[in-house]
Each structure stands twice: as C-alpha cells, then as structure tokens.
Amino acid sequence: MTNTTPAVAASIESLRAAVSGAVALPGEPGYELATPWNVAVPVRPHAVVEVESADDVAAAVRYAADHGLKVAVQRTGHGAVPLGDDVLLVHTGRLTECAIDPDARTARLGAGLVWQDVIDAATPHGLAPLAGSSTTVGVAGFLTGGGIGPLVRTYGLSSDYVRAFDIVTGNGEVLHVTPEEHAELFWGLRGGKATLGIVTAVEIELLPVTHFYGGALYFDGSDAAAVAHAWLDWCAELPEHSTTSIAFLQLPPLPQVPAPLAGRLTFAVRFASLADPAEAEALLGRLRAVATPILDGIGTLPFAAIAAVHADPVDPMPTHEYSALTNELTHEAIDALLSVAGPGSHSPQTVVEVRQLGGALAREPRHRSAFCHRDAQFAVMVAGVLAPPTAENVVGHARTIDRALAPWTTGRHLPNFAASADPATIARAYDDDTAHWLSALADEYDSNGVLRVGQVVRRDR
Numbered sequence: 001m002t003n004t005t006p007a008v009a010a011s012i013e014s015l016r017a018a019v020s021g022a023v024a025l026p027g028e029p030g031y032e033l034a035t036p037w038n039v040a041v042p043v044r045p046h047a048v049v050e051v052e053s054a055d056d057v058a059a060a061v062r063y064a065a066d067h068g069l070k071v072a073v074q075r076t077g078h079g080a081v082p083l084g085d086d087v088l089l090v091h092t093g094r095l096t097e098c099a100i101d102p103d104a105r106t107a108r109l110g111a112g113l114v115w116q117d118v119i120d121a122a123t124p125h126g127l128a129p130l131a132g133s134s135t136t137v138g139v140a141g142f143l144t145g146g147g148i149g150p151l152v153r154t155y156g157l158s159s160d161y162v163r164a165f166d167i168v169t170g171n172g173e174v175l176h177v178t179p180e181e182h183a184e185l186f187w188g189l190r191g192g193k194a195t196l197g198i199v200t201a202v203e204i205e206l207l208p209v210t211h212f213y214g215g216a217l218y219f220d221g222s223d224a225a226a227v228a229h230a231w232l233d234w235c236a237e238l239p240e241h242s243t244t245s246i247a248f249l250q251l252p253p254l255p256q257v258p259a260p261l262a263g264r265l266t267f268a269v270r271f272a273s274l275a276d277p278a279e280a281e282a283l284l285g286r287l288r289a290v291a292t293p294i295l296d297g298i299g300t301l302p303f304a305a306i307a308a309v310h311a312d313p314v315d316p317m318p319t320h321e322y323s324a325l326t327n328e329l330t331h332e333a334i335d336a337l338l339s340v341a342g343p344g345s346h347s348p349q350t351v352v353e354v355r356q357l358g359g360a361l362a363r364e365p366r367h368r369s370a371f372c373h374r375d376a377q378f379a380v381m382v383a384g385v386l387a388p389p390t391a392e393n394v395v396g397h398a399r400t401i402d403r404a405l406a407p408w409t410t411g412r413h414l415p416n417f418a419a420s421a422d423p424a425t426i427a428r429a430y431d432d433d434t435a436h437w438l439s440a441l442a443d444e445y446d447s448n449g450v451l452r453v454g455q456v457v458r459r460d461r
Contacts, residue, residue, distance in 0.1 A: 018059040021052040033091045036077025040318030040386050043080055045089035052094045054200040057168040061450055064088045070453035073198045075138030079419040081454045105206045111140040111199050119304050127206040128303040130158040133310035140199040145416035146191050146371040150272040150309045153243040153359030159190040160365040161205040167197035170446025179367050191371030192438045193415050195456040213280040214272035215297035215308055221265030223291035224342045228334050230290045235356050242273035245355035248341040260294045272309050318386040322398040323417035324409040325376035333408045340404045348390035348397050355379045372430050373412050381417050421454050
C-alpha cells in the first residue's frame, strides 16, 4: 500500500492537474477500479488514472517517467497480472466511443468498450464484430492478444480484421497506426499485447452476419468418453463453416447455473456454424447418436447471443488458468485427458476445454502480425476456482493435466490464454524471431522502459 506522504500527495496533485479524468490513491474513491476480474491476482498500484482521452494517457506516461514508475493498462482485468506500488494503472473504462459505419462495414471503438457493447451497436445494422467466446472482455486487450472466437475456423483471427489503432507509446507519443503508417507497430500490436503501447481506440472491419446455428450440447459426465472420442473423429471432417470445442464442466450449484448442470460433472460440445441450419443439424446428428444430451442448447440464434456458445462466467472470481497448444490429437490423447478430467478423476477444475483450431486461422492474412502458432490444431484451456473446498488442489492438478498431455502439446500457448508476468511463460506465446522484433520495437518506442511491466515482451526483463 502506498504511503501517502506530503510529497506523494503534492506529486499526485500535479498529475490530477494534467488529466481531465480522475486519479485515485489507495483508499480513495476510484481506486477500486484496480480490482481485476480474476480477484486472485494482487493488483495494488501506486495510483489509478481513470483516463478520458489519449492525452490523459500520454500525461500519465510522462508522469510515470518523471517519477520512476511503470505504467500498466486495464479495462476488465480478465488477463490480470500482479502489480505493485511502483506501477501507475491506466484504466480505460471512460473511453467509450462507438461509431458504426454501416456502408463501409467498419466500427471505431474506444478502448473502454467490451464486446457486448460493440455487438449491441452493430447488430441493428445487420453486422457483427468478430468477438471472442466471452463478450464481457475488453476490446483492446482481446485484439492485442490476437483473438480466438466461436467463428475462428470460418473467419480466422479477430485481430486480422483490425484496420487501425490509436495508441500512446512508452515515450508518450500519440500515434495513429495503420498498415501504411507505422507499419512496424501495426504488425506488433496484433499479438504483442501491451508491449508496444497503450491502445486508446481501434478501427475494425465488421462482418455481414446476423444469425448463426449453434450453442452447446450438454451430456452427463458418464457419457464423456464416448462423446469425446466421437467428437475427435468428427473434427477431422468438419468443414470450415463450423467451429467447435469440448469441455469437461463442474459447475457449482448456483442460481444462474441450469439445474441439470449444477453440482455434477457434465460434458459439453460447443458449436457455431454459418452453414444452412439443416446441414449443420445433420453434422450434429452424428454426436447426438452417440449419447442423449441432458440439455440441448443448439438452435438458430441471433449473433447478439454468440456468448451462449461458451457461456463463460460474467461475475468476478478467483481463478487459476492453464493453457497449451497441440498439433494432431489422437485417441490416446483423449484417453489421457479423460484420465485427469473425466469420470473418477477427482478433477478440481471448473472447466477443462479443448478447442479445435485450423481452418481460416491457419492461413496468413493480408497483413502479417506478431501472432504466432497459427499451425496449432487444438488449444487446451483449464480454469479452476480458487475457493473451498477445491482451492488447494487446483494448481497442482493443472500440472497433472500438463504432464498427462505432454506427448501431444507443443510447449507453446496463445497470448490471451496465458496471462503472466513471467518472461519464460510470455516467451512461449512467440517464436524467437517475433520475440526479438517485438523487444527491439519496444526499446525504440519505450526507450525508458515505462511499459516494462506485466505481459510484455522485453529482453533482459
């Protein structure tokens, strides 16, 4: 906790005078904005700056440089990492610009928006943003990590649809970044997280999508083995118009959890398709023939309901996450997963998910980016709630899953599924060349290391 001495108070008053937004020290109204979605992560910065403009961000960066502080950025805190009192936290919640251009099929978005805000603004025009599985995460953090959503095999990476960024660099410069202007930053911002600057606004392409066919089929945990093996064979022939994942679920008995899923092991098949409903339903028929779902959430849905596919939690909670990428998965891999997450495994994890990748994601876009590992075929994501009675077992069991899947995993993972400040963990999201160039660009655009905190790529951290 920061000791608010007279010198600190006087210094903070100079920052308050320099910004139009609000500045809060520990114990003051507004400091609670530092609390991340993952409340298990200790985020206790020197102060929180609730910015209202790019100029506010630039002022915060200059202040930090003058006072020997680092600067981190947060909107929702889904990808939070620990922050201490040597960090000034920029909170972007007031940057809520949302301008839809229906004719150009584009949107200009402030960094304070979450995806549901964009969906609600775009869908009345018959358009949709390429959002992720959760629509309550921040737009900017999701896009700087690449972005893997429920339609990823059909349309590819969400950040491939970015047309421009407005950013503030670690040197305090306010820049408009496009494929033609500051092209090296345009490359690095798409995949490099906060390494190269703080995003204040982004312009994206929108898709002419109004509906999709999908949702989730939920099976009893006792049917997990049969359905999981059938799903793996099914994936081998699945057309690109469809994206799918499976998940072992152990959802708590809470009012918002459907009764058939609460307090027991269930197994979900998530599915989103832009195929004709009859064609998509015929595909799903192969899985329905294996076992009878205990809950059938599949149908034709408006794009505004895209979050129903994964039904990710909305409320903040303490969690521990693990992720990995694989190339080809075999039936032996499914058996290994069942042994640590299926019936009788005593898994303490809330969700153990395997997402099929490939399709459009595997193809390089028109403008190359710092996002790596497009050739991965599946992504594994594990999340456990750090609360009694399972809290003490969650972290160790995640290591058990890692060991069980080691013959098939690549040692790599995706930036948005790997929140960490550990340099070795961060490095696993990139190949060596990408990490080298991201670090070199960061040295150029953040010469004093003001942004050298959290999930960023820097040499000699």
